[in-house]
Amino acid sequence: MTRKTIYDDLGVPRVINAAGTKTRIGGTLIREEAADAMRNAARNFARISDLQARASTLIEDVTGAQAGYVTSGASAALILSAAACIAGDDPDAMRRLPETDGLPDRIVMPRTHRTGYDNALRTSGATIVDIGTNDTHLGTGSVDVEPWEIRSAIDEDTAAVAYVAKPYTEPPLETVTEIAHDSGIPVIVDAAAELPPVENLSRFVEQGADLVAFSGGKSVRGPQTTGILAGREPLIRSVAAQHLDMHAADPVWNPPTDILDTSQFDGVPRQGIGRPLKVGKEELVGLIRALKLFVEEDHDARRQEWSQRNTLITESLHSTPGFVVDITANDGKTAVPEIEVTVDDSVVGMSATELVGLLRDENPRIFVGADALDDGKFTINPMCLDDDEASYIADRIVSQVYE
Numbered sequence: 251m252t253r254k255t256i257y258d259d260l261g262v263p264r265v266i267n268a269a270g271t272k273t274r275i276g277g278t279l280i281r282e283e284a285a286d287a288m289r290n291a292a293r294n295f296a297r298i299s300d301l302q303a304r305a306s307t308l309i310e311d312v313t314g315a316q317a318g319y320v321t322s323g324a325s326a327a328l329i330l331s332a333a334a335c336i337a338g339d340d341p342d343a344m345r346r347l348p349e350t351d352g353l354p355d356r357i358v359m360p361r362t363h364r365t366g367y368d369n370a371l372r373t374s375g376a377t378i379v380d381i382g383t384n385d386t387h388l389g390t391g392s393v394d395v396e397p398w399e400i401r402s403a404i405d406e407d408t409a410a411v412a413y414v415a416k417p418y419t420e421p422p423l424e425t426v427t428e429i430a431h432d433s434g435i436p437v438i439v440d441a442a443a444e445l446p447p448v449e450n451l452s453r454f455v456e457q458g459a460d461l462v463a464f465s466g467g468k469s470v471r472g473p474q475t476t477g478i479l480a481g482r483e484p485l486i487r488s489v490a491a492q493h494l495d496m497h498a499a500d501p502v503w504n505p506p507t508d509i510l511d512t513s514q515f516d517g518v519p520r521q522g523i524g525r526p527l528k529v530g531k532e533e534l535v536g537l538i539r540a541l542k543l544f545v546e547e548d549h550d551a552r553r554q555e556w557s558q559r560n561t562l563i564t565e566s567l568h569s570t571p572g573f574v575v576d577i578t579a580n581d582g583k584t585a586v587p588e589i590e591v592t593v594d595d596s597v598v599g600m601s602a603t604e605l606v607g608l609l610r611d612e613n614p615r616i617f618v619g620a621d622a623l624d625d626g627k628f629t630i631n632p633m634c635l636d637d638d639e640a641s642y643i644a645d646r647i648v649s650q651v652y653e
């Protein structure tokens with residue numbers, strides 16, 4: 251692993267990523283074509299609103315939504331979504347956020363959908379109203395959220411219902427959108443990591459979601475600091491009005507009408523709450539290129555490549571005493587087959603936690619999945635590895651234990 255990188259020039263250890271698309275270790279590897287597009291954009295100017303209008307067309311095509319917008323990540327898309335649901339097309343409400351006095355600012359969310367990412371929703375000024383229980387874990391047959399609980403949580407202060415799309419989240423999205431729409435309330439869906447499968451680009455829109463957020467820096471392999479927001483036109487327009495730079499002279503203010511209808515406003519709105527979340531021309535063209543390529547990609551071939559890489563790694567690890575190696579191919583929870591290694595510390599002489607720590611301290615650093623250390627397990631995700639790296643990490647794991 252003597253590959254020479256910019257990180258070596260800087261004296262920063264490189265990471266070999268067997269953990270999947272994790273922001274803290276750099277997310278994903280951007281597609282070469284997207285990086286080339288960014289280099290070209292870096293040499294030439296374009297009006298950001300024109301690029302956003304172009305991106306909107308592509309996002310409409312690939313998601314089936316009425317409009318789309320490029321954000322600086324799925325988290326940023328959640329802030330902007332909440333801000334759009336609170337402020338609508340009211341420039342004075344936009345100006346005031348995150349102060350929400352007198353505005354509907356409650357976001358109803360099932361407790362089991364709460365994540366560390368939902369402070370993004372609150373950054374808009376919203377307050378989350380968390381409903382339901384964790385009762386499915388009691389094994390009594392009782393569910394976490396009853397549809398009636400969502401219905402009764404909605405009142406005149408409600409701005410939106412938020413939903414985190416995971417293969418295991420309940421109740422079904424259609425149930426939630428139906429209830430919310432009965433009261434005229436939009437539904438924001440966090441689907442940041444739900445690609446692949448590629449069909450998910452349109453699935454949540456079809457199920458009635460009003461705004462859907464995806465990461466551009468996960469398996470789409472766009473720029474790390476991009477997100478894709480797909481949704482209803484009036485909401486996307488509100489997002490644009492609260493995100494685009496608004497230091498403009500009114501008489502010549504003329505952004506593309508598909509994403510911002512200037513006739514809605516009696517003058518130029520103020521810089522909105524989204525202004526710190528800026529998206530540059532380079533990120534915009536990089537995301538457009540990457541999203542198009544993601545949609546056109548042979549997804550079966552990619553999955554097969556991951557499976558072959560997993561086989562390569564498991565062949566080395568299977569014969570290691572003290573390791574039990576499984577592949578979580580079709581557990582319904584993950585679209586990417588991962589290797590799961592259970593470490594018997596009485597045989598291996600160290601715990602999964604110790605091993606994972608030692609691998610991270612190597613140079614290059616090796617990051618494996620650490621979500622199941624309490625069960626004595628680590629995982630290997632093939633999507634951010636190449637074959638050389640796959641062989642290398644298998645060697646290093648065995649060497650850490652038996653050398």
Ligand SMILES: *Cc1c(COP(=O)(O)O)cnc(C)c1O
Binds near residue numbers: 467
């Ligand atoms: C990754 C992720 C996010 C954040 O996405 P960014 O594009 O990194 O901002 C939000 N929600 C969930 C569920 C995620 O997995």
